[in-house]
Amino acid sequence: MKEDVEAFRRKVQAEGATFTYLHVDSRTLARYLRAHGSVEDAYKKLMATEQWRKETKVSNLTASTPGVRRMSTTNLAEILDARDKKGRPVAIVAVRNHSLLGRDMDDMIQYMLYTLEKIQAQCGTEKEPDVPDNICLLFDMRGFRLTCMDYPALSKLFYFMQDHYPERLGVCLVLNAPLIFSTCWPIIRAWLDENTASKIKFVKMENIDEFLDSSLVPVHT
Numbered sequence: 001m002k003e004d005v006e007a008f009r010r011k012v013q014a015e016g017a018t019f020t021y022l023h024v025d026s027r028t029l030a031r032y033l034r035a036h037g038s039v040e041d042a043y044k045k046l047m048a049t050e051q052w053r054k055e056t057k058v059s060n061l062t063a064s065t066p067g068v069r070r071m072s073t074t075n076l077a078e079i080l081d082a083r084d085k086k087g088r089p090v091a092i093v094a095v096r097n098h099s100l101l102g103r104d105m106d107d108m109i110q111y112m113l114y115t116l117e118k119i120q121a122q123c124g125t126e127k128e129p130d131v132p133d134n135i136c137l138l139f140d141m142r143g144f145r146l147t148c149m150d151y152p153a154l155s156k157l158f159y160f161m162q163d164h165y166p167e168r169l170g171v172c173l174v175l176n177a178p179l180i181f182s183t184c185w186p187i188i189r190a191w192l193d194e195n196t197a198s199k200i201k202f203v204k205m206e207n208i209d210e211f212l213d214s215s216l217v218p219v220h221t
Contacts, residue, residue, distance in 0.1 A: 005029050008039045015043070021053035022046070025126035027133045035166030035195070049164045058113050067110030074098065077115050079122075084136040084212045088170045089122035091115060091135060092218065096143030100150045108153050116160065120168055134170035136212060141177045142220040149184050158191055172200045173211055 008029045022028070024046070032042040053059065061068060076097045080090040124131025161169055177185075189197060201211065208214050 001030060001033070004033050004039065008033055008042060011039050011043050012046075017043075017047065017050075019050055021059060022050045023125070027124070027126050031133065031167035035162070045163070045166070052164055056113070058117060061110060061114040061117060063114075065110055065114065067104070067107035068114045070104075071107050071111035077111070078218070079115065079119050080216055082213070082216050084171070085210070086132060086136075086170065088132045088134055088136045089119050090138065090212060090216070091119050092138045092140055094140050094218070095148045096140075096145070096220075098150060099147050101147055103150060103153070105152065105156075108150075109156060112153070112157055113160065116165055116168075120165065123168065132170060134168050136171050136173065137169060138173040138175060138212065138217070140175050140217065140220070141181060142175065144178050144181060146180065149181075151184075151187065154188060155191055158196065162193065162196060169196065169199055171211060173208065174200060174202045175208060175217070176204055177202055 005026055009026070012024070012029075028046075029042070032046050033039070036042040036045050063069065063072065074097050076094060078092045078094070080092065082090065084090050119135050123133045123135065125133070174181075192200075203211065205214055205217070208217065
């Protein structure tokens with residue numbers, strides 16, 4: 001992999017590529033290579049993300065951005081101060097706090113991207129080789145109802161993560177998924193590439209400690 005990263009770096013230099021909107025270091029290059037396989041494909045995706053970040057102004061999103069502010073009142077997502085058993089930053093999505101009814105997709109996208117930007121800022125860089133450069137994402141399914149199931153928003157999330165935050169996902173925990181969710185899962189699974197799908201783990205409170213200290217999961221009443 002080290003030789004491939006160096007070949008990727010030489011490709012970037014040979015093309016005269018510069019990055020204003022995307023932080024690029026050796027770990028960035030390694031993630032794009034793992035996700036896309038070849039230097040050529042990884043380079044195209046890297047440049048596409050630089051352009052996407054420029055167009056969307058994703059780095060300008062703050063807690064005061066209107067869509068982020070409105071969505072924050074739902075308490076849908078929380079980034080923990082603590083980390084998982086592998087040292088990854090953790091985001092918990094309380095699915096029960098979301099409803100498809102009346103949801104504004106533009107607000108949802110702003111909130112989603114703001115959360116991704118905020119948690120990836122806690123990932124390790126080239127200067128922090130001992131800090132994981134990927135995240136733990138936990139979907140807390142306790143209290144799940146079918147009105148919580150937002151296929152368009154979830155599809156957007158996985159699109160963003162696969163295309164513009166490649167290999168940022170270390171593990172995705174689905175906690176206490178009810179039986180009714182089994183009708184939803186095949187639809188979601190069809191969107192995912194094999195690499196992403198392999199990172200999704202269905203867990204219960206009894207065995208979540210394999211990944212994350214159970215005391216970190218908010219109590220559901």
